[in-house]
Amino acid sequence: MVKVEDIQQCAAGLLEKGQVKSVLGFRRGTAGAMAEPCTITEAAEAGTLVWDPTCLNNLALYLVKDRKQQAASKTPDIRPIGIVAKGCDSRAVAVLLQENYFKREEVFVIGVSCEGTGVIDPKKVATLLKGRSPSRVEFDGADGFKLTLRGGEMQVPAREILADRCLECRAASPALNDVVFGEPSGERGYATPFHAAKEALGASETERWAAWEHHFDRCLRCFACRSVCPMCYCPECVVDSTSFVIEPQTSAEEKANRIKWCERSPNTSESAVYHLTRAIHLAGRCVDCGECERVCPVNIPLRLLNTMLEMEAFEMFHYQAGHDLSQASLLSSFRDEDPNSFIR
Amino acid sequence: MEKILSKEKLREWVGKLDGCEVHAPAFADSVWNYAPVQTGGDIDLSHTNTVGSVKAFAFPQREVFFRFEQAKGGAPVLTATVPEPRPTVVFGVRPCDGRGMPRNDKVFSAEFKDPYYWARREKLTLVGLACNEPHSPNCFCQSVGGSPHSEEGLDVLMTDLGDRYHVKAITPKGAEAMERAGDAFNEAGAADQAEVERVHAESRQQPQRPIGDLAAIPEAIKQNFDSPVWAEMAQHCIGCGICTFLCPTCHCFDINDEATGANKGERVRTWDNCQFPDFTMHTSGHNPRHDLGARLRQRVSHKFLYFVENHKTQQCTGCGRCISECPVGIDIVAVLERVGQS
Amino acid sequence: MMDNIYLPQVGRIAGIEEETQGARAIKTFKVEFPNGDGFEHACGQCAMLSIFGRGESMISIASSPLVKDYKQFSIMKMGRVTTAFHDAQVGDLIGIRGPYGNHFPMADWKGKDLVFIGGGVGLAPIWPVIQTAVAQSSHYGKITVFYGARTSRDIMYKADFERLRGLADVQLSVDAPEQGWQGYTGFVPANLMDKAPSPDNAIAITCGPPIMIKFVIQNLQKLGFADEQIYTTIENKMKCGIGKCGRCNVGKDYVCVKGPVYSWAELKTLPQEY
Numbered sequence: 019m020v021k022v023e024d025i026q027q028c029a030a031g032l033l034e035k036g037q038v039k040s041v042l043g044f045r046r047g048t049a050g051a052m053a054e055p056c057t058i059t060e061a062a063e064a065g066t067l068v069w070d071p072t073c074l075n076n077l078a079l080y081l082v083k084d085r086k087q088q089a090a091s092k093t094p095d096i097r098p099i100g101i102v103a104k105g106c107d108s109r110a111v112a113v114l115l116q117e118n119y120f121k122r123e124e125v126f127v128i129g130v131s132c133e134g135t136g137v138i139d140p141k142k143v144a145t146l147l148k149g150r151s152p153s154r155v156e157f158d159g160a161d162g163f164k165l166t167l168r169g170g171e172m173q174v175p176a177r178e179i180l181a182d183r184c185l186e187c188r189a190a191s192p193a194l195n196d197v198v199f200g201e202p203s204g205e206r207g208y209a210t211p212f213h214a215a216k217e218a219l220g221a222s223e224t225e226r227w228a229a230w231e232h233h234f235d236r237c238l239r240c241f242a243c244r245s246v247c248p249m250c251y252c253p254e255c256v257v258d259s260t261s262f263v264i265e266p267q268t269s270a271e272e273k274a275n276r277i278k279w280c281e282r283s284p285n286t287s288e289s290a291v292y293h294l295t296r297a298i299h300l301a302g303r304c305v306d307c308g309e310c311e312r313v314c315p316v317n318i319p320l321r322l323l324n325t326m327l328e329m330e331a332f333e334m335f336h337y338q339a340g341h342d343l344s345q346a347s348l349l350s351s352f353r354d355e356d357p358n359s360f361i362r
Numbered sequence: 363m364e365k366i367l368s369k370e371k372l373r374e375w376v377g378k379l380d381g382c383e384v385h386a387p388a389f390a391d392s393v394w395n396y397a398p399v400q401t402g403g404d405i406d407l408s409h410t411n412t413v414g415s416v417k418a419f420a421f422p423q424r425e426v427f428f429r430f431e432q433a434k435g436g437a438p439v440l441t442a443t444v445p446e447p448r449p450t451v452v453f454g455v456r457p458c459d460g461r462g463m464p465r466n467d468k469v470f471s472a473e474f475k476d477p478y479y480w481a482r483r484e485k486l487t488l489v490g491l492a493c494n495e496p497h498s499p500n501c502f503c504q505s506v507g508g509s510p511h512s513e514e515g516l517d518v519l520m521t522d523l524g525d526r527y528h529v530k531a532i533t534p535k536g537a538e539a540m541e542r543a544g545d546a547f548n549e550a551g552a553a554d555q556a557e558v559e560r561v562h563a564e565s566r567q568q569p570q571r572p573i574g575d576l577a578a579i580p581e582a583i584k585q586n587f588d589s590p591v592w593a594e595m596a597q598h599c600i601g602c603g604i605c606t607f608l609c610p611t612c613h614c615f616d617i618n619d620e621a622t623g624a625n626k627g628e629r630v631r632t633w634d635n636c637q638f639p640d641f642t643m644h645t646s647g648h649n650p651r652h653d654l655g656a657r658l659r660q661r662v663s664h665k666f667l668y669f670v671e672n673h674k675t676q677q678c679t680g681c682g683r684c685i686s687e688c689p690v691g692i693d694i695v696a697v698l699e700r701v702g703q704s
Numbered sequence: 705m706m707d708n709i710y711l712p713q714v715g716r717i718a719g720i721e722e723e724t725q726g727a728r729a730i731k732t733f734k735v736e737f738p739n740g741d742g743f744e745h746a747c748g749q750c751a752m753l754s755i756f757g758r759g760e761s762m763i764s765i766a767s768s769p770l771v772k773d774y775k776q777f778s779i780m781k782m783g784r785v786t787t788a789f790h791d792a793q794v795g796d797l798i799g800i801r802g803p804y805g806n807h808f809p810m811a812d813w814k815g816k817d818l819v820f821i822g823g824g825v826g827l828a829p830i831w832p833v834i835q836t837a838v839a840q841s842s843h844y845g846k847i848t849v850f851y852g853a854r855t856s857r858d859i860m861y862k863a864d865f866e867r868l869r870g871l872a873d874v875q876l877s878v879d880a881p882e883q884g885w886q887g888y889t890g891f892v893p894a895n896l897m898d899k900a901p902s903p904d905n906a907i908a909i910t911c912g913p914p915i916m917i918k919f920v921i922q923n924l925q926k927l928g929f930a931d932e933q934i935y936t937t938i939e940n941k942m943k944c945g946i947g948k949c950g951r952c953n954v955g956k957d958y959v960c961v962k963g964p965v966y967s968w969a970e971l972k973t974l975p976q977e978y
Contacts (some may be wrong), residue, residue, distance in 0.1 A: 048696040049692075049693045050686060051498045054692075075690065130568060141393070144393070146390045148408065148410075149394050150497070151498060238607050241602050241603060242603070246600050246602070260639060260640045262643070262689050264643065266647060268647065270727070273783040274787035279504075281618065283630055284616050295681075309689075313602070313604070315607075316391065316393055316413060316414075317393050406917060411789075432756070432797070436797070436956055438714060444708065472947065474948070476948065477707075477709070477710075478708065506939055584913050615739060615943070617949070618759060625757075628758050629710070629760075634951070636951070641949050641951050642941050644940070645782040645941075656977075667956070668953065671956040696914060
């Protein structure tokens with residue numbers, strides 16, 4: 019069982035000794051049961067850090083955000099940065115390191131093993147409670163959660179409200195870490211890896227397309243899925259029409275001739291282009307942190323799109339994004355034994 | 363007009379609304395949202411609040427203004443596409459969403475009347491449902507001048523009395539919708555009246571998020587325009603569109619020409635969002651609201667300062683969606699509290 | 705049916721004048737209304753111009769309201785829509801809706817000296833005021849026009865300036881002079897200080913790059929102009945032009961409705977969001 023005091027002491031120690039200038043972690047929010055991200059820069063603030071099954075966010079996003087803010091030189095330099103990271107979050111840090119987004123010495127990974135459980139899926143909780151939200155969610159023994167509701171408590175078996183990514187997790191303990199809390203544990207045994215993707219593939223192509231049309235049709239194009247993804251760090255996203263980079267030297271022609279890969283209209287077709295292009299840009303890079311799906315206000319099962327591609331990467335190239343820092347990234351490497359029937 | 367409708371007769375009322383499009387909350391894909399009701403279909407009014415707000419019935423996310431066709435060097439042929447919708451009745455509108463509509467009406471009327479908004483709005487009948495208990499821990503309707511049984515903006519207000527609904531017509535449009543199924547309703551007696559008052563009074567005692575002195579907020583925001591508070595509160599903002607797209611009063615939009623073929627296309631309005639980087643960016647690249655702090659300040663200032671200055675009321679009805687649905691916990695109530703302290 | 709505020713009228717490009725060249729070239733377009741509709745405008749107002757398939761842009765109306773046959777727009781090549789305008793030919797049919805925004809309070813300026821200070825393409829929004837003032841010169845006192853550009857090739861409305869010389873005190877300046885340059889060499893604010901127009905019973909109207917406006921206003925204040933005697937225009941990104949789409953606000957004001965014309969006394973009370 020991970021003790022939050024261990025995380026707090028670690029963070030305080032790192033800040034005190036000057037090993038890091040800041041720590042990305044979780045704190046109790048004001049908005050309800052879910053923990054929220056925080057950045058602390060003083061050892062005295064370490065007591066506000068929390069650890070529970072509502073620590074949903076992949077904080078690696080803020081390592082990316084920090085680099086972008088530094089590039090615009092608007093904020094004080096807070097490197098090296100300590101980051102509280104679950105297994106999936108540490109994989110995101112690993113991919114960012116592989117892609118040279120920042121340097122290894124700029125980040126201190128405070129790894130936390132999910133130890134055979136993981137984080138909850140608020141949408142599953144919403145389904146269980148038909149839209150209502152608990153005021154508190156806690157671990158309750160090894161295989162369950164305790165929800166506090168208006169007028170009572172409720173015990174729920176872990177598998178009922180655990181996020182799908184946690185059910186299928188292959189590495190619940192952060193492989194990339196500078197310190198790790200909690201017991202190392204690998205596969206969970208709740209569900210086999212790629213279980214949901216394989217199950218989805220059981221349907222016919224027509225059925226699958228109908229399902230995705232239904233989902234794309236509901237998309238609001240709020241771009242939360244792209245904005246929350248640590249791997250979606252491009253300064254200008256080809257499928258997000260709201261992020262154009264304009265430099266003083268950008269010519270009128272460049273601005274005028276910029277291709278709109280998808281229109282602003284949230285049509286089924288435009289939203290399909292948005293989501294499918296995004297998924298393909300994440301092939302071999304998605305660490306299955308599930309953030310895209312978690313943040314979707316209309317609950318589009320976006321994780322399925324990404325895990326389908328990761329399944330291909332695994333089955334064809336035995337590649338798992340972020341599992342091994344010494345490995346070259348999938349799209350930048352070639353081995354003689356790679357299947358290459360698509361070329362011949 | 364105040365009537366009593368037994369719960370099993372709700373379906374009968376809906377059945378009498380022939381010729382109308384009827385929408386009601388439905389729980390699908392793990393979220394409550396409005397969905398069309400088939401004739402004679404059931405309505406489940408056990409909903410919390412819908413994830414999308416009722417504004418979309420008058421201000422859909424995508425509205426085609428007109429189609430155009432123009433060969434090179436030729437004359438443009440423009441065909442306006444002002445909608446001609448059927449009368450639409452929406453059930454289960456929470457009072458916070460109801461209060462959103464008169465605020466949207468102000469925006470789409472002031473100085474220039476918006477024909478697309480009003481073509482839909484005039485055909486819209488909102489049947490509200492009072493909240494006997496808060497549907498989320500982030501409800502704060504009473505903190506912004508509303509109430510769990512506010513009638514503002516609604517055409518009908520229903521109150522759940524256990525085995526039956528108390529149904530009150532607020533506007534002639536609402537009365538007309540009720541008269542369609544006159545037989546389904548019973549007269550509301552003195553006991554029913556007393557019960558409604560009791561339920562309403564009880565609902566007002568339920569816990570909500572407090573925001574302190576509403577009247578002091580505009581000045582506090584004004585004083586804090588250059589404060590570091592905004593950047594601090596927006597530190598973990600990811601700049602997505604959830605808070606504004608789900609808001610019952612956010613009305614900002616974009617207009618673009620979209621091609622539908624060679625030499626033809628549509629001029630289209632879509633929802634836009636003050637949290638997106640390109641929202642205010644000039645073509646030169648200059649951006650008057652260049653960071654997330656400035657954009658959070660705009661969202662909060664628009665609702666609690668500028669709208670108050672322009673329309674004498676807040677542009678927030680306390681539904682709490684922007685708080686509950688924010689992926690990183692940005693909380694407009696906490697922001698107001700923080701700004702009030704600075 | 706109520707008027708559809710989003711449906712543009714059809715305009716015909718009746719003339720195109722190349723003002724300046726380069727990466728940010730400026731062309732001036734005369735737009736007529738071939739269907740006989742059109743609209744009246746006041747000095748300082750704007751219109752939404754569109755090229756169907758490319759989109760709309762808010763552009764200042766650069767011709768005087770006294771000119772009834774056409775409206776004139778000076779457009780700098782900047783992005784999608786303005787580039788499409790630069791590619792357009794005489795005779796092309798475009799979309800136009802308006803007029804939008806407030807206007808310069810010229811009626812309040814009767815009997816006063818008018819000092820215009822423009823820089824670059826910023827001459828366009830104040831050009832209709834200059835044209836109207838000289839056409840009705842008996843209503844006003846002395847009319848002085850300061851205008852600066854990077855080089856003499858970047859000076860807008862060259863032919864019109866020649867005509868203007870007889871009607872007003874014209875003070876041209878360039879930052880980088882070529883051989884034979886007769887006017888002032890240096891930035892516009894410096895030229896203003898050099899000539900030092902009197903603030904007595906005068907109104908100053910300025911428009912240009914933000915940095916120029918800033919120093920012009922500082923210098924006007926040094927010369928003794930009160931905040932109420934100084935007028936300028938501001939711009940922000942716009943989509944609807946009618947105070948609804950929500951992006952052009954500076955504080956509580958939608959610039960498309962309450963602006964673009966502000967006295968410095970008004971503008972300095974608004975937050976710096978433009």
